[in-house]
Amino acid sequence: MAPLIVNEIISPDTNLLLALLIGIGFGFVLESSGFSSSRKMVGVFYGYDTTVLKVFFTGAITAIMGILFLSLFGLVQMDYLYIHPTYMTSAILGGVVMGGGFLLGGYCPGTAFSAIAIGKIDGMLFMVGMFIGVFLFAEGYPLWEGVYKANFMGTTTMNEILDIPRGVFALGLILIALAMFWVGEWAEKKFPREEY
Structure with missing residues (x-):
């Protein structure tokens, strides 16, 4: 919500309160x-329940359309949005590690906290494993700093990499999401599973 603070639409204290309520x-x-x-x-990995896939793409579409419309009406200045620097090698390796952890542990960090909040032991163990992984990464960072910083691409966005306007990229993402919704429905029919 930083652009709203910079434009003095909300105060920093209100920002923290909104962040808590949103969380x-x-x-x-x-x-x-x-x-x-x-x-x-x-x-989603086995095809019997693609809710996660549908929610992910719905969230991506909502976010990109929200940002585009807010910037169109001058409520958000795109220049103030933070874009995390891209290191392509570590992004790919991190995606593989997180995907593997997701598949083995059954959670991503956000959903693990949801599981912990209702007392699930597997969520607690997943979070312990995640903290161990973070600790090992931090302590061993000098060993793999070169790999971590390899293929630096700056603070670029996908539409810049593809050299297309933001709106065209948003339309492409929407079309991909619709295709994935169809694939998800097909997979759930192809690999049905009794309620769990």
Whole structure:
């Protein structure tokens, strides 16, 4: 919400309060959607439950359309949005490690906290494993700093990499999401599983 603070639409204190309320709401939605269940989370990898896939793409579409419309009406200045620097090698390796952890543990960090909030032991163990991984990464950082910083691409966005306007990229993402929704529905029919 930094652009709203920079434009003095909300105060820093209001920003913190909104962040807390959004976090509580996000956790509530995760839990009520069943995302504190590791079976539901890994269902996307086996094809019997593609809810995670659908929610991911819905979130991506909502975010990109929200940012585009807010910037169109001057409520958000795109120049003030933080874009994390891209290191392509570490992004790919990190994606593989996180995907493997997701598949083995049945959670991503956000959903693990939802599981912990309702007392699930597997969520607690997943989080312990995650903290051990973070600790080992931090302590061993000098060993793999070269790999971590390899293929630096700056603070670029996908539409800049593809050399297309933001709106065209958003339309492409929407079309990809619709295709993935169809694939998800097909997979759930192809690999049905009894309620868990």
